[in-house]
Amino acid sequence: MAGDCYGGGMEKLPVLPVATLALTLLCAACAAHGPARGPGRAMTESPMAFESVRATVHRGDDDLLTAGLGLDGLRAPTPPAFADETKPTPAELRRRAIWSNWRGIADLSPGGGYGDVYGSVASVPGREFAAYASVPGATHPHRVLLQVPDGFDAGKRCLVVAASSGSRGVYGAIAVGGAWGLPKGCAVAYTDKGAGTDYFDLDAGLGVGVDGRVGQLDAGGLAFAPDQPAGAGGIAVKHAHSKDNPESDWGRHVLQAAGFALAMLDEAFPEAAPFTFENTRVIATGISNGGGAVLRAAEIDDGRLDAVVAGEPNVQVEGYGSRALYDYATEAALWMPCALLHLEGLPQPPLAAQVAPSWSQRCAVLAGSGVVEGADTAARAKAAYDHLRARGWTDEALRAGVLSAGFDLWRAVAVTYASAYGRYGVGQHPCGYSFAAQAADGSPRKATDTERAAWWADGSGIPPGAGIGIVDAKRAAPDPDLPGLQCLRALWDGGSAGADRVRRGIAETRASAPREGLPVVVVHGADDGLLPMGFTSTPYVAMAREAGRDVRYWQVRHAQHFDAFLGLPDYASRYVPLLPYVYAALDRVSAHLEAGAPMPADAVVAAVPRGAGMPLRAGSLAIPP
Structure with a gap:
C-alpha cells in the first residue's frame, strides 16, 4: 500500500x-x-x-x-x-x-x-x-x-x-x-x-x-x-x-x-x-x-x-x-440527566418530551438508592442540580451539557477512557463493555463489508457511531444504563484494584x-x-x-x-x-x-x-x- x-x-x-x-x-x-x-x-x-x-x-x-x-x-x-x-x-x-x-x-x-x-x-x-x-x-x-x-x-x-x-x-x-x-x-x-x-x-x-x-x-x-x-x-x-x-x-x-x-x-x-x-x-x-x-x-x-x-x-x-475528565464525565453521566430537569429553557435538541421520561426515571432511581432526596421529580432534580453546582458546575456549563447528556456522550467517553486509562485490551473492560455492530434491538452482530469499508473515513474514534455501538452487559431495568454507569463511576471513587489501575492511568496524563x-x-x-x-x-x-x-x-x-x-x-x-x-x-x-x-x-x-x-x-x- x-x-x-x-x-x-x-x-x-x-x-x-x-x-x-x-x-x-x-x-x-x-x-x-x-x-x-x-x-x-x-x-x-x-x-x-x-x-x-x-x-x-x-x-x-x-x-x-x-x-x-x-x-x-x-x-x-x-x-x-x-x-x-x-x-x-x-x-x-x-x-x-x-x-x-x-x-x-x-x-x-x-x-x-x-x-x-x-x-x-x-x-x-x-x-x-x-x-x-x-x-x-x-x-x-x-x-x-x-x-x-x-x-x-x-x-x-x-x-x-x-x-x-x-x-x-x-x-x-x-x-x-x-x-x-x-x-x-x-x-x-x-x-x-x-x-x-x-x-x-x-x-x-x-x-x-x-x-x-x-x-x-x-x-x-x-x-x-x-x-x-x-x-x-x-x-x-x-x-x-x-x-x-x-x-x-x-x-x-x-x-x-x-x-x-x-x-x-x-x-x-x-x-x-x-x-x-x-x-x-x-x-x-x-x-x-x-x-x-x-x-x-x-x-x-x-x-x-x-x-x-x-x-x-x-x-x-x-x-x-x-x-480529571474521567471524574466529571462519570459524574455527569450519573447526575446530569436528573439535574437538567431543574433548569428551564434548555437548548434543543434533545427534545424535552423525548428525554424527560428517562431523566425522571433517573431521578427516581437515584432517590431510591438514597443518593438524592425529594418526594417528587422536581425536588430530586433540584437536589441533583445542587450537587453538581457544589462540585463546580456552572449554569452555563450545565445548559450546554444537555447536548452531551441527550446524545449519550458522557457514557461513550467514560467507556472508552476507562479502558484506555487502565490499559485494558480486548475483552478486559472492568465493567464488561465492548463494541460491535448492532442489530435493530441492540444485540451485537457481525459487521458488513460496506460498514467496515467506511469506518476509517466516517468514524470519530469513539463509539457509538459509524455503525458501531456500545455493548453493555450490565443493562437492567428500570434504568438500563445505570448499573454500567455506577461501575464506571466506581473506577474513579472506588477502592478496587481496577479503580487503582484506572486512577494510575489518569495520573499519567496530568x-x-x-x-x-x-x-x-x-x-x-x-x-x-x-x-x-x-x-x-x-x-x-x-x-x-x-x-x-x-x-x-x-x-x-x-x-x-x-x-x-x-x-x-x-x-x-x-x-x-x-x-x-x-x-x-x-x-x-x-x-x-x-x-x-x-x-x-x-x-x-x-x-x-x-x-x-x-x-x-x-x-x-x-x-x-
Whole structure:
C-alpha cells in the first residue's frame, strides 16, 4: 500500500525507506539554514523511525484543504459516495474523511459565517506525506501526516503542527491547523495522537492500512492490530484497546509529528534542505483533546516549538480546582440527566418530551438508592442540580451539557477512557463493555463489508457511531444504563484494584507548566459544557503563571464546545463559534513571531450570539485586538 497514488493522472512519488528517515531526523537540527532563530532552539535530535511512508499529489479537483469539495461540497448533507461501497479507493476514503472531519468540527451552515466572516476553504494544491510513527514504549503507532502546499515559501519556513480533536483520525484537525495554515503557505503536520479510526474487526480479522483501506491481519502494514483472545468478537477500537494509554504520550505524538514534517520537507525541497528546528518556525495548535495535546507538548518541549495556541483544551493539572475528565464525565453521566430537569429553557435538541421520561426515571432511581432526596421529580432534580453546582458546575456549563447528556456522550467517553486509562485490551473492560455492530434491538452482530469499508473515513474514534455501538452487559431495568454507569463511576471513587489501575492511568496524563519562554495562548468558551473551563483551562493558566510562565488567556462568553452543532437553529441563536478566536490567536502569535508584535492580552470576550434567523456578523464576535 505504501507509495500508492490517489487515482489516475497523479504524479507517483517514491516510497521513503525507514532508515533514510531516521538518519534524516538525526541530522535534522545539525545545521542551520534560512532565517535566524532565537535562543533555546533544539540543536540535537534523537533518531526516529517512520514506517509505511506514502507520498501523494493533490491538485486540480482534489486539493489539500477540502479534497476538491469546496464549501458547497462540505455543506452537503450526505458524504461523498464510493463507486464500490465495499471497496472504496484511497482517493474516495480521503475525500470522505476530510468531509467528515470538517463537518465534525466547524459550523459550515449558511449564515454561520464560515468562509466569509472567518475561516477559509480556499483550494490549496500540494502534496501529502503520510506514515506511522512510534513512541518509545508504545505497542502501536500513531498516524502522522504532512500537507505541503505548492505555495510553501522555503524562505519563510512556516510549519503548523496540529493534533486531532477528540479521538478523531489523522485529518481531525484539518479545520483548525489546516484551515489557518495552508492558505498562508505554511506546511501543516497532523497526528491522531494514538487514537483515531483504525478500527479492527475481530470477527473477520480485518484492520486498516496506511491509505485507509481494509486489509488482512496476515498481510501486515495495519495501523492497529490488537491482541485477540480466543473467541473474542466484535470491534476493537484503538483508543480503548491499544493498552498504550495514548493520552499519556500526547505531547510526544505532537513533537514526533513535527519531526516527521521536517524530514518530509527535506524530501519535498531537497534544494533547500536541511529543514531544522532552528530554521523553521513551528506553531502547535489544536482544540479539545488536540488542545490538551499541544499543551502537553509545550511542557516537554526542549526548543522545538516557537508557540502554542490551545483551544478549549482537555487538560488536567494538580490542584487549582482542576478535575480529571474521567471524574466529571462519570459524574455527569450519573447526575446530569436528573439535574437538567431543574433548569428551564434548555437548548434543543434533545427534545424535552423525548428525554424527560428517562431523566425522571433517573431521578427516581437515584432517590431510591438514597443518593438524592425529594418526594417528587422536581425536588430530586433540584437536589441533583445542587450537587453538581457544589462540585463546580456552572449554569452555563450545565445548559450546554444537555447536548452531551441527550446524545449519550458522557457514557461513550467514560467507556472508552476507562479502558484506555487502565490499559485494558480486548475483552478486559472492568465493567464488561465492548463494541460491535448492532442489530435493530441492540444485540451485537457481525459487521458488513460496506460498514467496515467506511469506518476509517466516517468514524470519530469513539463509539457509538459509524455503525458501531456500545455493548453493555450490565443493562437492567428500570434504568438500563445505570448499573454500567455506577461501575464506571466506581473506577474513579472506588477502592478496587481496577479503580487503582484506572486512577494510575489518569495520573499519567496530568500536565505541568510549559517551557519557559514559550509563547502560549489558551482560548476557551465560558459556556463549554463538555470540558468546562473551570475544570481545565482556568486551573492550567493559574498553575502555569504560578510557575512563572507567560500564558495568555481568552475566555469567550456564549461559546460552548461544539461549533458543528451551531447548525442547529436553537444553538445558533444562543452561541458563537470558537474557531474564529483560535484563528485570531494564531494570527496574533504569528505576528509576534514574525514582526515582534505584542502578544495578545488576556481577555474576557463579550461576544454576542447572532439570534434566531440572523446571520453571524464579524462585529458580534468582538475578537480581541
